[in-house]
Amino acid sequence: MAVEMHAGLASEGGSKLKMLLTFVDTLPNGSEKGIYYALDLGGTNFRVLRVQLGGQRSILETDVERQPIPQHLMTSTSEDLFDFIASSLKEFVEKEGDVSDTTLMRRRELGFTFSFPVKQTSVSTGILIKWTKGFGIEDTVGREVSECLEQAMARKGLNMRVAALVNDTVGTLALGHYHDPDTIAAVIIGTGTNACYLERTDAIIKCQGLLTTSGGMVVNMEWGNFWSSHLPRTSYDIELDADSPNPNDQGFEKMISGMYLGDIVRRVILRMSHEADIFGDALPKLSMPFILRTPLMAEMHEDDSPELTEVARILKDTLEIPDVPSKVRKLVVKVCDVVTRRAARLAAAGIVGILKKIGRDGSGGITGGRSRSDIKMKRTVVAIEGGLYTSYTMFREYLHEAMKEILGEEAAQHVTLMVTEDGSGVGAALLAATHSSDPVDNVQLL
Numbered sequence: 142m143a144v145e146m147h148a149g150l151a152s153e154g155g156s157k158l159k160m161l162l163t164f165v166d167t168l169p170n171g172s173e174k175g176i177y178y179a180l181d182l183g184g185t186n187f188r189v190l191r192v193q194l195g196g197q198r199s200i201l202e203t204d205v206e207r208q209p210i211p212q213h214l215m216t217s218t219s220e221d222l223f224d225f226i227a228s229s230l231k232e233f234v235e236k237e238g239d240v241s242d243t244t245l246m247r248r249r250e251l252g253f254t255f256s257f258p259v260k261q262t263s264v265s266t267g268i269l270i271k272w273t274k275g276f277g278i279e280d281t282v283g284r285e286v287s288e289c290l291e292q293a294m295a296r297k298g299l300n301m302r303v304a305a306l307v308n309d310t311v312g313t314l315a316l317g318h319y320h321d322p323d324t325i326a327a328v329i330i331g332t333g334t335n336a337c338y339l340e341r342t343d344a345i346i347k348c349q350g351l352l353t354t355s356g357g358m359v360v361n362m363e364w365g366n367f368w369s370s371h372l373p374r375t376s377y378d379i380e381l382d383a384d385s386p387n388p389n390d391q392g393f394e395k396m397i398s399g400m401y402l403g404d405i406v407r408r409v410i411l412r413m414s415h416e417a418d419i420f421g422d423a424l425p426k427l428s429m430p431f432i433l434r435t436p437l438m439a440e441m442h443e444d445d446s447p448e449l450t451e452v453a454r455i456l457k458d459t460l461e462i463p464d465v466p467s468k469v470r471k472l473v474v475k476v477c478d479v480v481t482r483r484a485a486r487l488a489a490a491g492i493v494g495i496l497k498k499i500g501r502d503g504s505g506g507i508t509g510g511r512s513r514s515d516i517k518m519k520r521t522v523v524a525i526e527g528g529l530y531t532s533y534t535m536f537r538e539y540l541h542e543a544m545k546e547i548l549g550e551e552a553a554q555h556v557t558l559m560v561t562e563d564g565s566g567v568g569a570a571l572l573a574a575t576h577s578s579d580p581v582d583n584v585q586l587l
């Protein structure tokens with residue numbers, strides 16, 4: 142990972158890791174005040190937020206509304222998707238009633254979390270490179286994303302300005318850093334997966350002469366697309382990739398994230414049922430892609446009843462396989478375990494790769510003769526979000542276990558993974574405040 146990070150920073154297209162500039166060189170410092178909005182689009186759910194900031198690192202109030210994205214909008218037209226988002230935002234704003242905050246006397250400002258690969262042209266604008274996670278709206282690719290939203294807001298008669306366009310990892314980092322200035326990276330492990338971190342501008346070779354007031358910039362790695370010849374791929378991974386709407390893309394994501402794990406399990410048990418006839422007769426449901434969603438797989442995996450009754454129920458209700466013998470139920474749990482453990486260990490290796498790149502893995506880089514134990518490791522916080530990590534205990538435990546194993550007990554003590562609830566959205570509102578047209582003092586990053 143660290144090697145590919147170097148390559149992605151050295152030249153455009155130098156690695157499958159895009160290492161995208163975010164133009165975020167200052168993060169919120171706690172002095173921000175006023176009401177800011179955020180839209181969070183990118184996972185299974187879509188969120189609208191209003192955040193009231195009180196200065197002195199205080200978030201006075203957060204209102205969040207979540208709703209699932211209607212499936213048909215994921216592959217419809219740009220206009221349909223952005224009109225839907227703008228309408229939801231308008232309804233949300235209209236519900237706010239009589240808000241007397243003076244910030245509302247001026248134009249409302251919005252942080253837009255758009256969790257897809259975007260080539261940023263400024264902190265508030267950027268062009269969609271490609272869709273991921275099952276979205277596939279051709280006419281948005283290559284377009285300026287904030288403009289699509291602002292045009293839809295204008296169509297709906299909503300007067301708002303996109304003050305920050307951010308990836309979910311960047312929002313998460315902003316909130317993490319707001320609470321704890323030792324936060325230097327953020328990771329999302331949910332429907333999709335990705336990471337961002339603070340890099341020194343002089344290490345971003347592909348952008349020579351890039352000057353920021355802080356000397357640093359947040360880099361969106363787009364690690365979901367990471368690949369290495371050292372990564373062993375099974376026939377299940379190869380088939381899942383070939384059947385996906387984006388073959389040869391997002392290889393790391395397809396081994397790790399919530400969109401895919403359930404389907405890997407389904408493919409394994411389908412093969413077992415063909416080759417060893419473990420379930421008996423014809424199984425039409427088991428042949429349906431994505432019928433076994435990852436939350437159900439997690440429930441089966443974490444079924445601690447002696448008879449594995451949850452496993453039996455899910456196999457019957459979702460896959461229409463009744464009366465599965467106890468021995469076979471155990472086998473299904475084992476498959477879930479193997480698939481999740483691999484995913485969690487890969488994610489852990491990715492996090493350690495970032496720490497290694499920025500010299501926070503305890504290996505000390507060039508030590509000038511000092512032994513590893515002489516080097517005082519800096520406390521390092523990685524903000525983390527996404528349902529797979531927050532809601533799937535076994536996944537989380539495997540990830541922690543692997544981090545300790547790779548870093549070593551001693552170094553691992555200096556690294557904290559910190560969950561930031563709704564960080565991707567709240568963080569975008571914070572960044573809208575930081576980059577508001579009515580700015581407050583900003584903090585230096587590095």
Ligand code: BGC
Nearest residue numbers: 256257258273329333334335
């Ligand atoms: C996207 C990233 C995003 C990640 C997590 C990936 O599919 O490419 O931009 O950060 O999912 O939501």
